[in-house]
Amino acid sequence: MPIDRDTMIEVIDVNKEYRMAGAIIHALVDVNLSIKSGDFVMIQGPTGCGKSTLLNVMSGLDLPDSGKVILDGENIARAKEDRLSRLRRQKVGFVFQDYNLISTLTAMENIEALLWPTVLSSKEIENRAIAALRDVEMLERKDHYPVEMSGGEKQRVALARAIVSKPRIIFGDEVSGNLDPESETMIMELLKKINEEYETTILIVTHRESVVKYGNVVVKMDKGRIKSVK
Amino acid sequence: MKFRLWKKAVRMSMRERKTFIVFTLMYTVLIFMTSFFMESVIEEFLANNLTFTSVVPLLVVILAAIFLTLLYAWIIVRRNRKIWATLKCIGWTKGNVTQLILGYIFFTTLMGLFIMVEFLFHWVAILGYIQAEYVPGAPVSGLPLIKLWAVLFTILIFLLVQFIGYMGARGRITKVRPMLALKRVGE
Numbered sequence: 284m285p286i287d288r289d290t291m292i293e294v295i296d297v298n299k300e301y302r303m304a305g306a307i308i309h310a311l312v313d314v315n316l317s318i319k320s321g322d323f324v325m326i327q328g329p330t331g332c333g334k335s336t337l338l339n340v341m342s343g344l345d346l347p348d349s350g351k352v353i354l355d356g357e358n359i360a361r362a363k364e365d366r367l368s369r370l371r372r373q374k375v376g377f378v379f380q381d382y383n384l385i386s387t388l389t390a391m392e393n394i395e396a397l398l399w400p401t402v403l404s405s406k407e408i409e410n411r412a413i414a415a416l417r418d419v420e421m422l423e424r425k426d427h428y429p430v431e432m433s434g435g436e437k438q439r440v441a442l443a444r445a446i447v448s449k450p451r452i453i454f455g456d457e458v459s460g461n462l463d464p465e466s467e468t469m470i471m472e473l474l475k476k477i478n479e480e481y482e483t484t485i486l487i488v489t490h491r492e493s494v495v496k497y498g499n500v501v502v503k504m505d506k507g508r509i510k511s512v513k
Numbered sequence: 514m515k516f517r518l519w520k521k522a523v524r525m526s527m528r529e530r531k532t533f534i535v536f537t538l539m540y541t542v543l544i545f546m547t548s549f550f551m552e553s554v555i556e557e558f559l560a561n562n563l564t565f566t567s568v569v570p571l572l573v574v575i576l577a578a579i580f581l582t583l584l585y586a587w588i589i590v591r592r593n594r595k596i597w598a599t600l601k602c603i604g605w606t607k608g609n610v611t612q613l614i615l616g617y618i619f620f621t622t623l624m625g626l627f628i629m630v631e632f633l634f635h636w637v638a639i640l641g642y643i644q645a646e647y648v649p650g651a652p653v654s655g656l657p658l659i660k661l662w663a664v665l666f667t668i669l670i671f672l673l674v675q676f677i678g679y680m681g682a683r684g685r686i687t688k689v690r691p692m693l694a695l696k697r698v699g700e
């Protein structure tokens with residue numbers, strides 16, 4: 284890989300706290316982190332240390348109390364909701380722990396749904412969805428509903444949805460948390476393939492040691508702070 | 514607004530078969546009752562002897578329609594919260610999501626209207642058929658169950674009610690945070 288790749292995400296002096304029943308929880312404390320384009324990042328740390336909060340803030344799902352989050356050159360720390368929505372559609376892909384496929388839509392439609400609100404023609408949307416399904420080797424299941432698929436298969440469809448808009452970065456929080464080891468390997472191999480073929484930056488929060496080897500950057504967190512970046 | 518989203522709303526609402534059928538039938542009944550009371554209210558109004566007691570049932574069914582529309586919006590938003598959160602997460606704006614939900618409600622209402630109009634036509638057709646056979650020469654003007662203008666007025670009111678449904682859905686959709694999509698079930 285080239286040495287001076289662009290910076291994909293830059294987190295600068297980010298703080299975030301939650302107030303609950305009088306108590307203040309410092310979920311993120313002076314976090315600084317720089318992720319380069321094409322990195323495959325693993326975020327690790329004990330439960331409650333702020334991993335999900337960091338992921339939410341970096342992906343524009345949540346706003347920090349202070350600091351900056353520069354996503355692909357744009358500070359999203361103070362962006363408006365609709366701007367963030369469009370940004371996520373254009374630049375970000377998501378994979379969820381429990382797949383989050385829509386039960387009334389087929390595999391194909393679940394993937395296309397991401398592009399429905401765009402100006403793309405229906406034909407173009409269809410072509411892209413087919414290409415994405417082929418990438419995750421689920422094309423022959425395109426007309427199946429989520430109930431007709433196993434966990435691993437659902438996650439592959441979800442992965443196809445995450446790449447259908449050709450995002451610059453994919454976020455995932457415990458993407459293999461509900462999967463058996465075999466499906467986990469398959470999902471991680473697919474992510475690796477996407478990372479290598481499309482140079483998509485990937486950022487995954489995980490508890491599982493078996494998954495960590497896929498990353499080229501490992502971020503360790505503790506009590507809202509970043510302990511190490513390797 | 515994207516025309517495509519209306520089409521998808523139609524497809525998705527029909528796939529939620531039970532909810533769709535139940536609400537379509539409830540709308541059909543309400544639309545029928547509204548036009549029924551509408552007819553008598555307007556007739557009394559034109560005859561200049563409109564009384565408060567005849568307006569009340571009309572108002573009641575219109576309020577019921579508003580309530581039903583809000584209830585439908587509430588049920589759709591509530592039951593599929595994780596779906597809306599996911600769609601927001603992957604880049605739908607709240608306007609996109611609201612349009613989809615409005616599409617559900619709107620299509621259900623249209624189906625209700627369609628069923629009622631079909632029923633009114635068939636009513637006249639059947640009675641007309643029997644009458645032609647057994648009471649030849651009798652006037653057909655008494656056959657329609659509800660007069661056309663009462664039906665048209667009712668359609669207008671139900672279209673207006675959609676707007677209230679829209680407001681209701683919009684308020685609720687705004688509260689669904691996209692982050693919810695990342696949470697585990699039951700968390």
Ligand SMILES: Nc1ncnc2c1ncn2[C@@H]1O[C@H](COP(=O)(O)OP(=O)(O)OP(=O)(O)O)[C@@H](O)[C@H]1O
Pocket residue numbers: 301302303308309310328329330331332333334335336337
């Ligand atoms: N919406 C919220 N309201 C209040 N406190 C919250 C909220 N979300 C997170 N927290 C708190 O912030 C801290 C960090 O939470 P976060 O979900 O980021 O942890 P995590 O590292 O992802 O943990 P896990 O590994 O269990 O998923 C925790 O102490 C949590 O209780």
Ligand SMILES: [Mg+2]
Pocket residue numbers: 334335336456
């Ligand atoms: Mg977490």
